[in-house]
Amino acid sequence: MIGLYVFYAIAALVITSSILVFVQKRLIHAVIALAVVFFGSALVFFIIGQTLVALLQLVVFVGGFSTYLIVAVATEEKNARLIRFPVFAVLSVLLFAGIVFALQGIPSQQFGEGNNFLTAAASALATDYAMLYIMAALLFAATIGGVMIIKKFTKLLI
Amino acid sequence: MIPLLYLFVLSIALLAIGLAAIAAERHLVVIMLAVEIIFVASTIALISFFSYNAHANPDAVTMLFAIFAVAAVEIITLITFYVYMKYHDISFDVSKLSKFKW
Numbered sequence: 001m002i003g004l005y006v007f008y009a010i011a012a013l014v015i016t017s018s019i020l021v022f023v024q025k026r027l028i029h030a031v032i033a034l035a036v037v038f039f040g041s042a043l044v045f046f047i048i049g050q051t052l053v054a055l056l057q058l059v060v061f062v063g064g065f066s067t068y069l070i071v072a073v074a075t076e077e078k079n080a081r082l083i084r085f086p087v088f089a090v091l092s093v094l095l096f097a098g099i100v101f102a103l104q105g106i107p108s109q110q111f112g113e114g115n116n117f118l119t120a121a122a123s124a125l126a127t128d129y130a131m132l133y134i135m136a137a138l139l140f141a142a143t144i145g146g147v148m149i150i151k152k153f154t155k156l157l158i
Numbered sequence: 159m160i161p162l163l164y165l166f167v168l169s170i171a172l173l174a175i176g177l178a179a180i181a182a183e184r185h186l187v188v189i190m191l192a193v194e195i196i197f198v199a200s201t202i203a204l205i206s207f208f209s210y211n212a213h214a215n216p217d218a219v220t221m222l223f224a225i226f227a228v229a230a231v232e233i234i235t236l237i238t239f240y241v242y243m244k245y246h247d248i249s250f251d252v253s254k255l256s257k258f259k260w
Binding site: 003004007011014015018019021022027030031034037038041044045047048049050053056057060061065068069072073087088089091092093095096099100103116117120132135136138139142143145146149150153 | 165179223
């Protein structure tokens with residue numbers, strides 16, 4: 001029962017931070033709010049028992065991506081707000097309300113014991129090497145492309 | 159144990175917030191950050207459906223790493239665009255991206 005209240009608190013943190021991402025005035029604050037979203041989702045994974053995913057989320061997203069984003073964005077001086085159509089945001093609220101309304105008919109039952117990602121990762125990683133190599137090649141190609149573009153058009157890294 | 163429905167509603171809420179940010183925002187970086195929020199929503203949905211299923215497929219691990227890889231590529235692309243557009247004084251307004259030529 002206490003876990004449910006903890007989940008409510010974390011869900012409130014995640015939703016508030018994700019709203020703050022596009023309400024903040026400065027870009028660096030938006031990036032920090034996104035880091036809080038990553039951290040809150042790691043807490044959600046920890047609560048439902050998937051410790052491996054929580055650790056991956058913490059190390060990869062919070063530790064890696066958010067640091068890169070903050071370092072990249074922190075050099076910016078001025079930042080104008082560029083809101084175009086705030087009315088369109090109402091449409092996504094309607095989408096959320098519609099899906100939640102459709103979920104009313106589904107009984108809120110709890111399923112079995114649950115799977116742990118640690119055991120599933122051992123069997124899946126041993127059989128799906130090809131897919132992982134494709135993803136690694138994708139990452140590598142994107143990194144090389146980014147470095148080439150920066151090197152071609154700026155004098156930063158030369 | 160937390161019901162599956164609550165996790166799913168959290169995921170849908172994050173999806174709706176990300177879509178709202180994409181619809182209402184004009185800044186390129188904020189739009190990419192909103193896509194990251196949608197990636198977080200999809201990860202939460204995947205992990206919650208995986209962990210609440212008694213006979214789940216272990217291939218969900220591959221799907222999770224695919225989501226991580228696409229999110230990583232998106233952040234790399236975002237930082238590249240950011241550095242390029244900032245040092246060439248190109249506006250971050252996505253409605254003016256036609257000036258973003260090679």
